[in-house]
Amino acid sequence: MLHRALRTAALTAVVIVVLGAALGVAATGSDGGALARGARGALVGLLVAAVAGVHLLVRTLFARVPESSGPELAAGSVESEVFLRASTQAFPDAVSVLLLVALVAALAGGDLARWLPAAGLVVVLLDFALRARAHWTQLVAG
Amino acid sequence: MDNHVRARRAALGLTQAQLAERLGVSRQTVISIEQGRFDPSLPLAFRLSALLGAPIEELFVPPDDDVAVHPT
Numbered sequence: 001m002l003h004r005a006l007r008t009a010a011l012t013a014v015v016i017v018v019l020g021a022a023l024g025v026a027a028t029g030s031d032g033g034a035l036a037r038g039a040r041g042a043l044v045g046l047l048v049a050a051v052a053g054v055h056l057l058v059r060t061l062f063a064r065v066p067e068s069s070g071p072e073l074a075a076g077s078v079e080s081e082v083f084l085r086a087s088t089q090a091f092p093d094a095v096s097v098l099l100l101v102a103l104v105a106a107l108a109g110g111d112l113a114r115w116l117p118a119a120g121l122v123v124v125l126l127d128f129a130l131r132a133r134a135h136w137t138q139l140v141a142g
Numbered sequence: 143m144d145n146h147v148r149a150r151r152a153a154l155g156l157t158q159a160q161l162a163e164r165l166g167v168s169r170q171t172v173i174s175i176e177q178g179r180f181d182p183s184l185p186l187a188f189r190l191s192a193l194l195g196a197p198i199e200e201l202f203v204p205p206d207d208d209v210a211v212h213p214t
Binding site: 070071072074075076077078079081138139140 | 163165174175
């Protein structure tokens with residue numbers, strides 16, 4: 001089981017690095033020699049792989065730590081219900097916000113394109129947090 | 143939704159923590175159910191019914207306007 005997981009993770013990392021390198025070359029332009037382009041692409045690829053690695057690590061830990069199998073996340077628990085309601089309500093807005101951000105960033109370019117995705121992510125996370133708080137208040141602490 | 147979970151639990155001498163542990167949910171869940179703030183899922187309601195030894199319809203009291211009567 002562990003062997004399969006490691007093999008899957010390794011293959012995934014390779015694919016991510018290759019894709020990241022391609023994206024990196026596309027994103028950082030084609031200035032410079034082949035070596036410089038490759039280095040920039042590889043750097044972006046590694047950054048993408050690092051982000052994906054953090055994502056996988058968090059997911060794995062979330063599924064492995066004792067609390068994840070505890071009663072709070074059990075089906076039927078009020079905590080689980082709060083998370084489900086907040087996620088369900090936040091999802092359509094998150095898609096809309098990220099779509100808008102992607103569109104504006106693609107058209108704008110420059111610094112705006114650099115920071116707008118991060119701002120969109122903050123808005124999405126804040127939206128989820130506020131909804132979760134509202135449902136928690138309604139179901140538990142109101 | 144109003145319910146008789148607290149009274150039934152007390153009659154059996156169970157604490158909220160003990161009931162929550164037997165149900166496999168958090169104690170906060172039991173508290174919210176007893177306060178009528180949180181309606182349990184159907185599987186959880188069945189587990190409550192089995193643990194408290196009372197039919198679901200005796201444990202939970204739906205609001206009048208939620209009870210649909212369809213004469214046959």
